[in-house]
Amino acid sequence: MVRIKADEVDRDNSVDKVEQILQGAMQEFLQHGYAGTSMDRVAVAAGVSKATVYSHFQDKEGLFKVLLEQLASKKNISIFGTEPIEGEPAAILHQVATKALEQMLNDKEHSAFMRVLIGESGRFPELAQICVQAMIKPVAETLTHYLAAPELNIPDPEATARILLGALVHFHITQNVMHGQDIVPMESDRLIDALTHLITKCTD
Amino acid sequence: MVRIKADEVDRDNSVDKVEQILQGAMQEFLQHGYAGTSMDRVAVAAGVSKATVYSHFQDKEGLFKVLLEQLASKKNISIFGTEPIEGEPAAILHQVATKALEQMLNDKEHSAFMRVLIGESGRFPELAQICVQAMIKPVAETLTHYLAAPELNIPDPEATARILLGALVHFHITQNVMHGQDIVPMESDRLIDALTHLITKCTD
DNA sequence: GTCTATAGACTGATAGAC
DNA sequence: GTCTATCAGTCTATAGAC
Numbered sequence: 001m002v003r004i005k006a007d008e009v010d011r012d013n014s015v016d017k018v019e020q021i022l023q024g025a026m027q028e029f030l031q032h033g034y035a036g037t038s039m040d041r042v043a044v045a046a047g048v049s050k051a052t053v054y055s056h057f058q059d060k061e062g063l064f065k066v067l068l069e070q071l072a073s074k075k076n077i078s079i080f081g082t083e084p085i086e087g088e089p090a091a092i093l094h095q096v097a098t099k100a101l102e103q104m105l106n107d108k109e110h111s112a113f114m115r116v117l118i119g120e121s122g123r124f125p126e127l128a129q130i131c132v133q134a135m136i137k138p139v140a141e142t143l144t145h146y147l148a149a150p151e152l153n154i155p156d157p158e159a160t161a162r163i164l165l166g167a168l169v170h171f172h173i174t175q176n177v178m179h180g181q182d183i184v185p186m187e188s189d190r191l192i193d194a195l196t197h198l199i200t201k202c203t204d
Numbered sequence: 205m206v207r208i209k210a211d212e213v214d215r216d217n218s219v220d221k222v223e224q225i226l227q228g229a230m231q232e233f234l235q236h237g238y239a240g241t242s243m244d245r246v247a248v249a250a251g252v253s254k255a256t257v258y259s260h261f262q263d264k265e266g267l268f269k270v271l272l273e274q275l276a277s278k279k280n281i282s283i284f285g286t287e288p289i290e291g292e293p294a295a296i297l298h299q300v301a302t303k304a305l306e307q308m309l310n311d312k313e314h315s316a317f318m319r320v321l322i323g324e325s326g327r328f329p330e331l332a333q334i335c336v337q338a339m340i341k342p343v344a345e346t347l348t349h350y351l352a353a354p355e356l357n358i359p360d361p362e363a364t365a366r367i368l369l370g371a372l373v374h375f376h377i378t379q380n381v382m383h384g385q386d387i388v389p390m391e392s393d394r395l396i397d398a399l400t401h402l403i404t405k406c407t408d
Numbered sequence: 409g410t411c412t413a414t415a416g417a418c419t420g421a422t423a424g425a426c
Numbered sequence: 427g428t429c430t431a432t433c434a435g436t437c438t439a440t441a442g443a444c
Contacts, residue, residue: 051413
């Protein structure tokens with residue numbers, strides 16, 4: 001009633017319903033967290049009955065896990081892309097950092113996802129690990145690859161990749177996730193410039 | 205019943221009781237988050253009756269806010285201290301970063317606090333802002349001061365401070381809060397060394 | 409008629425508040 | 427300790443495909 005719903009009805013129920021339920025679950029879980037979400041509201045948001053939810057997912061925990069695992073892979077791709085960028089290392093880094101930050105800062109859903117993922121990582125440690133594996137690890141590896149370019153002359157590209165990633169993600173957490181824009185304001189460009197300066201200053 | 209509690213009883217009820225309730229609330233809220241915590245369990249953990257809880261705090265939300273504001277100022281001090289360190293900038297930075305990481309990584313309560321703070325920052329935006337003000341801002345300012353040392357020759361110390369802070373905090377989030385030690389393992393020393401290298405490499 | 413998937417009421421437990 | 431609301435999860439009756 002509250003939400004939109006199925007345009008084309010029935011036929012090939014299973015896949016559509018699952019997707020529909022996940023969509024409703026995403027709305028609710030991202031907004032209210034795990035404990036704050038009721039299965040009744042998930043069902044309403046998805047436009048199906050509770051029995052339908054329970055026929056496709058084992059229980060609240062199972063639905064939550066499937067949802068977050070799906071979101072983890074989706075978010076990872078949308079933010080850092082699968083771009084095989086070529087060119088001067090300094091320019092690549094600048095471009096990757098700019099794009100990643102822009103993506104994160106303009107995606108409210110991503111802020112909500114970060115809140116839930118970190119907030120529930122105590123209750124669902126194995127889920128947090130899956131998301132680290134799906135999001136942090138591949139990005140860190142990609143950045144390591146870029147930072148390993150000989151002309152950058154970086155002694156520990158892997159650790160430096162963690163610094164770069166941490167600077168970007170923590171900036172997002174501070175400014176958007178925790179609503180700190182007015183408390184500790186800073187333009188994205190300043191962060192990016194300072195980052196690229198740190199990484200490339202001896203190669204100028 | 206479950207938890208320890210008041211050794212000395214009654215007399216000067218008010219202050220003791222409030223502290224006692226906050227202690228019980230901390231146990232519960234840090235472990236289960238806001239929505240996952242019941243006032244019954246807070247009362248039990250605090251060793252008082254529910255009526256006592258409600259006589260000292262307006263409601264669940266009020267108790268939660270008071271608790272987190274108190275924790276924010278406490279955590280800030282314990283991790284970055286109020287050390288007025290003197291000496292060579294490079295050495296200072298190395299020392300500050302090492303100590304901060306060590307403090308964070310060895311404090312399970314701090315991991316739990318980060319989870320709750322970030323996890324509830326959607327529901328309590330003004331509370332998140334208060335914590336940014338109390339924790340991020342002063343630390344960023346302190347680091348900015350160190351990074352502004354002329355011999356470091358850093359064009360934007362403020363932005364660089366955010367990078368430094370972000371690298372440290374995100375490392376903590378990845379390794380401890382999200383349980384990623386086994387997924388993306390890395391020694392703290394490598395991070396610290398790479399950080400100090402980035403910041404000081406042109407002044408060696 | 410039969411069968412599958414569905415809706416919506418139902419249950420026992422537990423929540424916040426006083 | 428009481429009260430009302432709401433929770434997760436279940437059950438029953440039914441709607442529609444074949």
